[in-house]
Amino acid sequence: MNIYRANIIYTPSPDAFRILPGGYVCVREDGIIAGVYEQLPEQYRTAEVTDYGDRLLIPAFNDMHLHAPQYRNLGLAMDLELLPWLNTYTFPEESKFKDTAYAERIYHRFVHELWMQGTMRSCVFATVHPEATRMLADFFVQAGLGAKVGIVGMNRNCPDTLRNTAEEVVRDTRALKQYLDVHGNNGLVGTIVTPRFIPSCTEDMSAALGRLAEELQLPVQSHLSENRSEIDWVQSLEPDTACYGEAYYKYGLFGQRPTLMAHCCYTDGEELRLMKRQGVYVVHCPTSNSNIASGMAPVRMFLQHGIPVVLGSDISGGHYVSMLRIIQYAVQTSKLIYAQTQGKMPFLSLSEAFYLATKAGGGFFGKVGSFEEGYEFDALLVDDSYLNYDNYTLEQRIQRYIYIGDDRDIRVRFCRGKELTEPPMD
Amino acid sequence: MNIYRANIIYTPSPDAFRILPGGYVCVREDGIIAGVYEQLPEQYRTAEVTDYGDRLLIPAFNDMHLHAPQYRNLGLAMDLELLPWLNTYTFPEESKFKDTAYAERIYHRFVHELWMQGTMRSCVFATVHPEATRMLADFFVQAGLGAKVGIVGMNRNCPDTLRNTAEEVVRDTRALKQYLDVHGNNGLVGTIVTPRFIPSCTEDMSAALGRLAEELQLPVQSHLSENRSEIDWVQSLEPDTACYGEAYYKYGLFGQRPTLMAHCCYTDGEELRLMKRQGVYVVHCPTSNSNIASGMAPVRMFLQHGIPVVLGSDISGGHYVSMLRIIQYAVQTSKLIYAQTQGKMPFLSLSEAFYLATKAGGGFFGKVGSFEEGYEFDALLVDDSYLNYDNYTLEQRIQRYIYIGDDRDIRVRFCRGKELTEPPMD
Numbered sequence: 001m002n003i004y005r006a007n008i009i010y011t012p013s014p015d016a017f018r019i020l021p022g023g024y025v026c027v028r029e030d031g032i033i034a035g036v037y038e039q040l041p042e043q044y045r046t047a048e049v050t051d052y053g054d055r056l057l058i059p060a061f062n063d064m065h066l067h068a069p070q071y072r073n074l075g076l077a078m079d080l081e082l083l084p085w086l087n088t089y090t091f092p093e094e095s096k097f098k099d100t101a102y103a104e105r106i107y108h109r110f111v112h113e114l115w116m117q118g119t120m121r122s123c124v125f126a127t128v129h130p131e132a133t134r135m136l137a138d139f140f141v142q143a144g145l146g147a148k149v150g151i152v153g154m155n156r157n158c159p160d161t162l163r164n165t166a167e168e169v170v171r172d173t174r175a176l177k178q179y180l181d182v183h184g185n186n187g188l189v190g191t192i193v194t195p196r197f198i199p200s201c202t203e204d205m206s207a208a209l210g211r212l213a214e215e216l217q218l219p220v221q222s223h224l225s226e227n228r229s230e231i232d233w234v235q236s237l238e239p240d241t242a243c244y245g246e247a248y249y250k251y252g253l254f255g256q257r258p259t260l261m262a263h264c265c266y267t268d269g270e271e272l273r274l275m276k277r278q279g280v281y282v283v284h285c286p287t288s289n290s291n292i293a294s295g296m297a298p299v300r301m302f303l304q305h306g307i308p309v310v311l312g313s314d315i316s317g318g319h320y321v322s323m324l325r326i327i328q329y330a331v332q333t334s335k336l337i338y339a340q341t342q343g344k345m346p347f348l349s350l351s352e353a354f355y356l357a358t359k360a361g362g363g364f365f366g367k368v369g370s371f372e373e374g375y376e377f378d379a380l381l382v383d384d385s386y387l388n389y390d391n392y393t394l395e396q397r398i399q400r401y402i403y404i405g406d407d408r409d410i411r412v413r414f415c416r417g418k419e420l421t422e423p424p425m426d
Numbered sequence: 427m428n429i430y431r432a433n434i435i436y437t438p439s440p441d442a443f444r445i446l447p448g449g450y451v452c453v454r455e456d457g458i459i460a461g462v463y464e465q466l467p468e469q470y471r472t473a474e475v476t477d478y479g480d481r482l483l484i485p486a487f488n489d490m491h492l493h494a495p496q497y498r499n500l501g502l503a504m505d506l507e508l509l510p511w512l513n514t515y516t517f518p519e520e521s522k523f524k525d526t527a528y529a530e531r532i533y534h535r536f537v538h539e540l541w542m543q544g545t546m547r548s549c550v551f552a553t554v555h556p557e558a559t560r561m562l563a564d565f566f567v568q569a570g571l572g573a574k575v576g577i578v579g580m581n582r583n584c585p586d587t588l589r590n591t592a593e594e595v596v597r598d599t600r601a602l603k604q605y606l607d608v609h610g611n612n613g614l615v616g617t618i619v620t621p622r623f624i625p626s627c628t629e630d631m632s633a634a635l636g637r638l639a640e641e642l643q644l645p646v647q648s649h650l651s652e653n654r655s656e657i658d659w660v661q662s663l664e665p666d667t668a669c670y671g672e673a674y675y676k677y678g679l680f681g682q683r684p685t686l687m688a689h690c691c692y693t694d695g696e697e698l699r700l701m702k703r704q705g706v707y708v709v710h711c712p713t714s715n716s717n718i719a720s721g722m723a724p725v726r727m728f729l730q731h732g733i734p735v736v737l738g739s740d741i742s743g744g745h746y747v748s749m750l751r752i753i754q755y756a757v758q759t760s761k762l763i764y765a766q767t768q769g770k771m772p773f774l775s776l777s778e779a780f781y782l783a784t785k786a787g788g789g790f791f792g793k794v795g796s797f798e799e800g801y802e803f804d805a806l807l808v809d810d811s812y813l814n815y816d817n818y819t820l821e822q823r824i825q826r827y828i829y830i831g832d833d834r835d836i837r838v839r840f841c842r843g844k845e846l847t848e849p850p851m852d
Contacts (some may be wrong), residue, residue: 075813075829076822079775102574109815228768290758293773295765319829321753328745331504332716337760339721342654347719349505387501389535396502403501403745406832 001034002027002417003049006057006381008036009398010182011355019394024049025057026069027377031417036371052381052412054388056397059118061323061370061376062361065221065262065283065312067125068136068149069103071110073316078291082227085292085317094127095161103132105426111139112425116407117322120378120415121146123221123260123283124314125194128152128164130172139178140189144415146365146378150194150221151176155205156313158196166208188416190218190346193257197223201420205271210252218366219258221283222248224284225271226263227294238422243271245280255280258364262312264302265295275307281364284356286316286329296333300345310361311353324402327353338343350399381412382395427460428453429475430844432483432807434462435824436797437778440781445820450475451483451802462797478807478838480814482823484796486546486804486839487749490786491647491688491709491738492576493551494562495520495529497536497607499742504717508653510577510720520553521587529558531852537565538851541632542833543748546804546841547572547791548710549647549738550684551620554578556588556598563606566615569849572791572804576620576647577602581631582623592634603642606768616644624660624673625647636678645684645790647709648674651697652689669697671706681706684790687837688738689714690728691721707734707790710782712755714743722759724800726771737779737789750828753779776825807838 008023026034026044032217035041040049052197070090077089097103125149128134135150140147153169154162184190193213195201201209213220225231225244238247245267248254253280254261262283269274275282283301290296302309311326312318320326327350334347334413348356362369368376387400387409401409413420434449451715452470453458457849459822461467466475496516523529538550544672550573552559559577566573579595590598602617619639621627627635639646651670663671671693674680680687681704688709693701701708708728715721728735737752738744746752753776760773774782788795794802810827812833818826827835839846 072816075826076818076828078825105816228765258531287758293761293765296762332713335716335719336722339654339719390498392502399504400501403504408834 001029001044001046001047003040003047004052005049006052006055007394008057008371009394010059010342011351011359012370012372013397014352014355015349017354017395017398021394025371025377027417031377033371033373033375033377035373054385055411056382056384056401058380058382058398059362059371060355060380060415061118061360062116062310062365063122063313063323064260064281064310064361064364065285066112066122066315068107069097069127070316071106071113074321075319076316078319081229081293083229083233091159091162095159097127097129097132098161100131100135103129103135107132107136107139109425111143111145112423113321114145115413115420118380118407118410118413119321119323120413121362123148123192123364124223125150125152128154128169130176134176135181137176137184137189139423141183141185141217143184144349144418144420146188146415148190148192148219150192152194152196153205153209154196156198156202157199164359166202166205169205169367170208170212170276173212174198174216176216184308193218193220193253195222195253198244199230199237203251206248206251206253210256213257214252217257217385219260220347221251221260222253222262224248224261224264225266228266231266243269243274245271245274248410249274249278256280260310260364262314263294263297265289272305272307276305279308282307283312283319284309284330285312285314286333287320287326288314289333291319292317296337298345299330299334299348301339308360310364311357322407323357324405327357327402331357350402354402377414377417380410382409383411384409415422427455427470427473429466429470430471430478430483431475432478432481433502433820434797435829436485437777437781437785440778440795443777443780443821450608451803453843454720457803458585458798459797459801459803466521480811481837482808482810482827484782484806484808484824485785485788485797486806486841488736488791488795489540489543489545489548489739489749490686490707490736490787491711492741493535494533494536495523495553496742497532497539500747501745502742507655507719509655509659511703517585517588520609521585523553523555523558524587526561528554528558529561533558533562533565535851537569537571538814539747539850540571541569541839541846541849544806544833544836544839545747545749546839547788547794549574549618549790551576551578551647554580554595556602557607560602560605563602563610563615565798565849567609567611569847570611570844574616574618574645576577576618578620578622579631579635580622580626582627584626590634592631595631596638599638600642603644619646619679621648621679625656626664629677632674632677632679636682639683641680643683645686646679647686648679648688650674650687650690651692651830652715654692657692660798668696669700671697671700675700675704680704680812686736686790688740689720689723690739691715693724701720702731702733709736709738710736710756711740711744712759713746713752715759716739717745718743722763722845724763724771725756725760725774726763734786735782736790737783746835749783750831753783753828756782775827780828803840803843805840806836810835
C-alpha cells in the first residue's frame with residue numbers, strides 16, 4: 001500500500017470541490033485507490049506515508065479529443081475556418097506521417113507534452129498510417145500514460161497522400177487492437193474506431209467501421225456539427241438524413257458503442273434527441289471552437305438534457321495542450337452564452353468544469369478521474385507556493401492554480417498508481 | 427549608440443508583421459531609435475554590436491487598463507457579474523490599501539509581474555489612497571517601467587472605507603502630479619485622472635475631475651458600457667443623457683482630453699458617434715469581459731468606424747497579466763463574433779491584435795510601441811528555441827510565441843532604451 005499525504009482536492013460531483021486539508025490517499029499496489037481519508041485510519045498507523053506537505057494533490061486530466069499529428073502546427077494556422085483550414089494546413093501536415101522518422105520525432109514531443117501538462121489519459125486521432133500510429137501507441141506505453149489511439153479512416157474529399165480504403169482501416173485497426181491487447185500496458189493503451197468525419201468517409205467506409213466497432217467491442221470517436229459550412233456539406237452529402245448525427249447513427253457509429261463526438265457547436269432539435277437517446281458524449285473543445293471561428297457549443301443545454309459532456313484540447317485547432325486552459329475556456333465560453341442569453345443559460349462553475357476534465361472524461365476509461373475507493377490513482381502533485389503568498393484558502397488555491405498556474409507547478413505525475421518519469425522528447 | 431542585432435519583428439501597421447531576419451536596431455543614448463536596418467549602414471560599420479543571434483526582438487507590450495490593487499485577487503472571484511463582483515470581492519480588497527504596509531507588499535509583486543510579463547507601459551487604476559498610490563508610482567520609477575497611475579475618484583455607492591471627496595481626489599491628484607513632475611523618471615511615470623465610473627461619482631466629483639484634467643492637461647481613464655445591469659443603472663442615475671458616454675462627456679471626461687474607456691461591450695448608436703467625434707479610445711479587455719460574463723466588445727465595428735482601439739488585461743476581472751494572452755483572446759473573441767455574424771464581421775488578424783497591444787496602445791504614451799526612427803526603444807528579447815524545433819519561419823515563430831510562449835521566454839527587457847534588471851518581489 002502506498003499512502004500519500006497532501007492537500008487533496010477533487011470533484012466527486014460537479015457541484016463543489018471536495019477538499020481535504022492534509023488528507024490521505026491510500027493506493028494499492030495495483031494502482032487502485034483503497035480509500036481517501038481526513039485522518040489516517042488505525043490500520044495504517046504504522047505504515048510509511050509519503051508526506052507532500054502543503055502541496056495540492058488533484059486528479060490528473062483527461063483530454064478526450066486531440067490530434068497527435070497536428071502537434072507541429074500548435075499555435076499556427078488559425079486564419080481560416082474548418083474546411084479550408086483542413087485543406088490548407090492540416091491535411092498537408094498529416095500527410096507527412098507516412099514518414100516514420102518524421103512521426104517518431106513529432107510523436108515523441110507530443111507524448112512528452114501530454115506528460116508535462118499533466119494529461120494522463122487521452123483519446124487521440126492519429127493518421128491513416130498504421131506504422132506511425134503503432135509507434136505513437138508504443139510511446140504512450142513507454143511513457144506510462146493511458147490513451148485510446150485511433151487510426152483515422154478517410155477515403156473521400158482528401159488528398160491521395162492521406163487516404164485509406166475501408167479494407168485498410170479495418171485491417172489496420174484490427175491489427176493495432178491485437179498488438180495492444182498484448183503490448184498495451186494492461187489495457188492502459190488501446191485503440192478506438194476513428195472515422196474522420198462524414199465528409200471524409202464514403203458509406204462503405206462508415207458501414208465497415210460501424211461493423212468493426214461492434215465486432216471488436218471498441219469505442220468510437222469522430223467530429224459533429226462543428227462549423228456551419230461543414231453541416232451544410234454533410235446535408236448535401238447525406239440528403240436523406242434528418243441531421244448530421246443521423247449520418248453516423250445509420251452506420252452504427254453513434255452510441256451503439258461508447259461514442260465521443262467532438263464540438264457539437266450547432267447541435268439541437270433532432271440531433272440533440274438522438275444524442276440523448278444514444279448516450280453519445282459531447283467533447284467540448286472551446287479553444288478550438290474560437291480559434292477556427294466555429295462558434296460556441298451550448299454546454300449548459302447539453303447538461304440540462306442529461307447528455308454527457310467531456311473536454312478536449314483539440315490540438316492544433318486548439319492551441320493549448322494544458323487542460324487547465326481548457327477548463328478555463330469552458331467556463332468563459334459558458335459565460336459569454338450567459339451574457340448573450342441575459343442570464344437565462346447559467347454558466348459553468350469552476351468545479352463543474354474541473355469535473356468535466358477529470359471524472360467525466362475519466363468515465364470513458366473506467367473508474368478514472370476521481371479520488372474514490374476503487375478508482376485508478378491518476379494524480380498530479382502541484383506546488384503552488386509562489387501563488388500562495390497571502391494565506392489563500394485551499395478553495396482559492398485551486399482556483400488560482402487552474403486560472404494562472406501552469407506546467408511548471410506540477411511536481412509529480414501518477415497514472416494508475418505509478419509515478420511517471422519524464423519521457424524522452426527527442 | 428547601442429546597436430542590437432536579432433530577428434526583428436514588429437507592426438508598423440496592423441496589416442502585417444514587418445520581419446527583418448538578422449536585422450539591426452540602432453538606439454541613441456537617450457533611448458530613442460535612430461534607425462532599423464536589414465543591413466548595418468556604413469556609418470556604423472566600426473561600432474560595437476550586441477548580437478542576439480537567432481532570438482526574436484519585438485516591441486514590448488502596453489497594457490492600457492488594469493487595477494493594481496486587485497492583484498491579490500488574480501484568478502479568483504469570478505462567479506459573479508460586475509456589480510455584485512465589485513461589492514463582494516473588489517471593494518473589500520481595495521479597501522485594504524489604506525494600510526501602506528499591505529500596499530507595499532502587493533504593489534511590489536504587481537510591478538514585478540508587469541516586468542516579468544514584458545509589459546513596459548501601463549495605465550493603472552490605483553485606489554482612493556494617496557500614500558499607497560504614490561508608493562506604487564515610486565515602484566514603477568524604481569523598476570524603470572513606464573506608467574500612468576491614477577488615484578481613483580469615488581464618492582457614492584461604495585463602502586465608506588473606499589470613498590474620497592471631490593476635493594480630496596483633486597488635491598491628491600494634483601500633489602501626485604507635482605511629485606511625479608520631479609520624480610517621475612523624466613515623464614516615464616505620470617498620473618491620469620481616474621473617475622471609477624459614473625455610478626461611483628456624483629456630479630460634483632465628475633465635474634471637478636473634468637476641470638482638473640483640463641487645468642493640469644492630464645489624460646483621463648474610466649469604464650464604459652461594460653455590463654447590461656451597469657448601463658441600466660447609469661441610465662437611472664443620469665436620466666437626461668442619451669447614453670452612458672454622454673454622462674462623462676458633459677463633465678469634460680470624454681475626449682476633451684485624451685481618454686481611455688475600458689470595455690465598451692454594448693456601445694453603439696449615439697455613444698458610438700460621440701466616441702468617434704471625440705476620439706475616445708476603446709480599451710478592449712477580452713479576458714475580463716468573459717470572466718465576469720459581461721459580453722463581447724464589437725472591436726471590428728469600432729475599427730471600421732475609425733475609433734482607436736487598444737488592449738487591456740483589466741486584472742483582476744481579467745486573470746492574465748501577460749499581454750500575449752490578451753492579444754490571443756482579442757483574436758478569439760473577434761472570431762466568435764465572426765461566427766455569430768456568419769462572417770459579416772471579419773475577425774482580427776494576429777498582426778492586427780499585436781499592433782493593438784504595441785503601437786496602438788503605445789501611441790497614448792507618445793512614440794512608443796514600434797521600431798521606427800524617433801520611437802522610444804521599448805523591446806523584449808525572446809528566446810523561442812524550444813518552440814523552434816522544426817525550422818519554422820519567422821512569421822510562424824512569432825505566431826507560436828504569441829499563442830504558446832510565455833514569460834519564461836523573455837530574456838531581456840528594454841524600456842526607453844534602458845535594459846531593466848529584475849525589480850524586487852517582496
